[in-house]
Amino acid sequence: MTVIPGETPTIATQGELLVSVSGLVKRFGGVTAIKNGSIDLYRGEVHALLGENGAGKSTLVNILAGIVRPDAGTIIVGGEEVTIANPRQSRALGISVVHQHPVLFPDLTVAENIMFADAPPHNRAGLLSWKGVEANALRAMTRLNVHLDTSELVKNLSSAEQQLLEIIKALSDDTALLILDEPTAALSKREVKSLMEVIARLKSEGVAILFVGHRLDEVFALADRVTVSRDGTTIVTGPVADFTPESAVTYMVGRALDSVFPKVDVVPGAVHLEVKGLTREGSYENVHFSVRKGEILGLAGLVGAGRTEIARGIFGLDAIDGGEIIIGGTPVTIHSPADAMRHGVAYVPEDRTREGVILDQSIQFNLSLAVIDTLTRLGLISPTKDRGLSTSFIERLGIRTSGPAQDVSALSGGNQQKVVLAKWLSTDPDILILDDPTKGVDVGAKSEVYRIVSTMAQAGLTIVLISNELEELLAVSDRVITFYRGRQGAEFTERPFDAEKVLASMTREVSDVNAR
Structure with missing residues (x-):
């Protein structure tokens, strides 16, 4: 039927x-x-x-x-x-669906977004009942045991809050x-626990x-x-x-995966990236670390610890209020991503669909964005160079696609992430900052991404890695520094890392996490 x-x-x-x-x-x-x-x-x-x-x-x-x-x-x-x-x-x-990427109206409120999930409530005069809209939103959130400001614009919500709102919208009485x-890709452990409780209740309801x-x-x-x-x-x-x-x-x-997170031992070179006293009011304070060529430095912390904000500051996306960034032994001034790129810095952002790629454009178009100057002559893009660039990275990174002309939206999450990596690798960077590079991809794709990361470290790139998956962060990093509410914690230098001590430092559960 x-x-x-x-x-x-x-x-x-x-x-x-x-x-x-x-x-x-x-x-x-x-x-x-x-x-x-x-x-x-x-x-x-x-x-x-x-x-x-x-x-x-x-x-x-x-x-x-x-x-x-x-x-x-x-x-x-x-x-x-x-x-x-x-x-x-x-x-x-x-049938109600919560999609991997929230489908919301960013310029409408939380209550208004919930309203569009079902028929909007009307009063006796046939007019939209704003009291009913508010009541329905509160009732829907109560079922999930989530509390959001119903009058807040969705564009002001965090990724986790937007995902929770998508779940609230999907649930209806029928x-x-x-x-x-x-x-759960964008949710904290506490939010995941809350979602699991909701799933258990819904299961008991049939x-x-x-x-x-x-x-x-x-x-x-x-x-x-x-x-x-x-x-x-x-x-x-x-x-x-x-x-x-x-x-x-x-x-x-x-096939069996002997090592989901491949780690190749590399002898690090000279210190290439240093930050001293890096500070952004309200986000992080007095951050200091150094990274050598060929080294992978892992930044560990809970959601909201300030790691992403630090990465954005180094790349010039957000202004820093104090401190120094030193590259190759020379202090540099970075006010914008263009400044960062001139100093050989590349940044793979946390949210690939909003900041990493343009989904409704082709692989070829996306890969040309960061290096368009090298593909043009007299203001015109060379089709040969443009296609050659995308073809080489499709082969190099093993991107599964029908060809360079395929839209990124048609690719799987893991292959979309490879396109983001390829875009920034095309700039031939010396420093690569990876913010949750395997978010929302499966275990096989994670293995492929970290194989690529290990290869880049072998080639001498300086890598800063952020991941909300502690297991993979500890598996692929050479050193790990923890963060808690914008403050730097302990540094771990001996592999294999003690996961319990790292977690304790991330949550400040013990006074001396380095005690042996």
Whole structure:
């Protein structure tokens, strides 16, 4: 059947099959995103969908959301075959989706964004009821146990707050299937815990939950069943008890990963980057560290510790109020990214979709942005140089694409991240600052990204690495410095690092984390 907007969906009872997808096929031009996708979703169950970036997970989510139409396959909801032609029909079936990247109106308030999730409330005169809008927003937030200022503009919210707002919007009283596509990528541990509590409540209410995630610890804590997809094909489905993190990784990538985070030992060269007394009021204070050529310095801290702000200050995105930046032994003045680039500094930002790439432009266009001067002659871009640049980096970094002309939006998260890396590597930098470079990518893509980072260190680049994933930060760094609420903490120099002591310094749980 084709669902009519407003039609009451057929909802299965607790524990019964709600949604069944089989034989799904979807092609985008010459790229097949899903070859043979199948999954069954039951009421009152958390079903985790795992796979590398490019495995077809997001395409499946978009099909169930009514954003993408499949080329073949069957979707059955509540025992009836359906065609989901648009998002309204998806919502009419009781399907709510929280996408990996928030889809919000930045210039509207929190309450107004929640209002657009369903029919806006009206008063007896038929006019929009602002009291009703406020009441609905507060009720929706209470269900999630989240408290945001309903009058705040969304553009002023943090990434984590925007993700939480997206979840609030998705939940409605008639939600039968809640799809969470990488919902925790921008959340702190406290916020993740809150989300897990909400998922547990919804599960007890009989809601079916499809959890698409890369963090295996979260998957094994939440899921009842697991489906693994590889290269657009469903590989295996079973109870979570039948899997281990190691076996899940093997299913995802088709091989065992002896080392997810490859680390190549490099003998560091001379000190190349120093910061002394770096200060930005309200963000960080009296920061001092040095990094050698070929060395990877890890900056560890909780969300809000000031690490990203330090990176933005060094790259000239934000003004610094005091301190020195010294490159190659010479103090430098950096007021803008152009200044930073002239001194050989490149910065891969935390939010690749808003600051790293232009999604609706091609790979070739994105890679030319940082080096456009080298590709032009008499004000015109050389097509040969332009295409040659993108082709060389596609091969060098192993970007999975149909070609340089493909839009970045059509790439998987891991391949989008490679495009961001390629853009900045094209500037031939001496110093590379990486801010959470594997955020929102799967374990296989993480391994590939850090293989590239290790290769760059071998080539003599000076690397500053920020990551919210402590395990990977400790695995690939040569030294680690901790931060807590804008203040610098302990420095760890001996590998393998003591994760407990690093974490203690990040949270200031002990007085002397360096005590041996």
